[in-house]
Amino acid sequence: MANRFRRAGGFLAVALLGITLGDCAQQSSFLHPYGQIASQQRTLFLEIIGWMMIVCLPVFILVPWFAWRYRRKNSKTAYDPNWGFNWSLEFLIWGVPFAIVGILAYLIWSWENDLDPYRPIASDKPPLEVQVVGLDWKWLFIYPEQHIATVGVLGLPTDRPVHFTITSDAVMQAFFIPSLGSQIYAMAGMKTQLNLIADHAGTLRGENTQFNGMGFHMQKFSVDAMAKPAFDAWVKTVRDAAPRPLDAGTYAILSQRTTADEAQQRLDMNALPAATLYFSDPEPDLFSKIVSKYRPPYPSSYPKEAMEAGQHKKAEAHQ
Structure with a gap:
């Protein structure tokens, strides 16, 4: 019992x-997609699982069956110690996996162009431009057309493509909204792109999936997908509730190594929802300044002495 x-x-x-x-x-x-890209990723994932079952299921079934049938105490099974080779078995053992690998390669290749994160999403509506900056340990979202910026929450309109331009003002990070699909990296001095679309309204979760320090587990944000009238009202709410513009002085405080909650306290924005910051009128070229601060505009901007030292080291290495 x-x-x-x-x-x-x-x-x-x-x-x-x-x-x-x-x-x-x-x-x-992405198994419960809210957008076109995540839906395509789920379809590809299920197709790959289905084809892999051709390899996995026989293993799961035959290993216990062989262990039972050819057990030591089974006297009814023929004992043939000199058996060593069989063409049919060799064909099954090597041919089937080879065919599966070829099928999987074709599937991934055929889906690759559709799931390219840089590829614009076909739509009769212009994409919403959002500039994303990865910080320690929070995400900054700048809306150039709406003249607002947020931390901790990302508002998106439904049925309209969103074009993200992404960089980092800290170590390398990974920008990911699982229910919309396509993780992509954010790196200092570089710009990556991502195109997503939300098919229906909902509150989703976004996060950084690249470990980057003690506050890593706090670097999450809320994604609010909403219809166009609700999105327009949200933009107005952010603009009206923003206690200060995102100028150089504000960004200097925001970019410090803090979580969104700590940044909220330092900027005296405790009246806003927890771990949420609203800004109005971000500097038009703020994103470009963040990118360019990590790389010189031209190779000639390097000090002449440093360039000569580098050439001397290369010459010594060749010798």
Whole structure:
């Protein structure tokens, strides 16, 4: 009786775990997509799983079957110690995986162009431009057309493409909204691009998936996908509630190594929702300044002495 209860308890635990993981996947995963890109990624993922089952299922089934059929005490099985080679088995063992690899390669190649993060999404509406800056340990979102900026929350209109231009003002980071798809890296002195679209409204989760220090686990943000009238109202709310513009002085405080909560306190924005900051009138060239501060505009801007020292080292290495 005790064994039955233990088995029932174990089955219940597995079932609850499956429900919990399923709910988590529904809220923040491409398995429950809120956009076109994540939906395509889910389709590709399921196709790959299906083809891989051709390799995995025979292993899961045949290994226990062989272990039972050819066990030591099974006297009914023929004993043939001199058997060593069979063309049919060799073909199955090597031919099937080879074919599966070819099929998977074709699938990934055929989907690659559609899932290119730099590829614009076809739409009759112009894309919304959002500039993203990765900081320690928060994300800054600049809306050049709306003349606002936010931290901790990213507002997006539904059924309209969004073009992200992404960089980092700290170490390398990874920008990811699982329910919309396509993780992409943010690097200092470089600009990466990402095109996404939200098909229907909802509150999603965004995060940094690249470990970058003690505040890494706090570097998450809320993504509010909303219809166009709601998005326009949200933009007005941000502009009206912003206590200060995003000028050089404000950015100098914001870019310090702090979480969104700590930055909120330093900037005296405690009246806003927790871990959320609103700014009005960001400097028009702020994003370009952040990118260019990590690289000289021309190679000739390097000191002459440093260039000569580098050439001398190269010559010594060749010798």
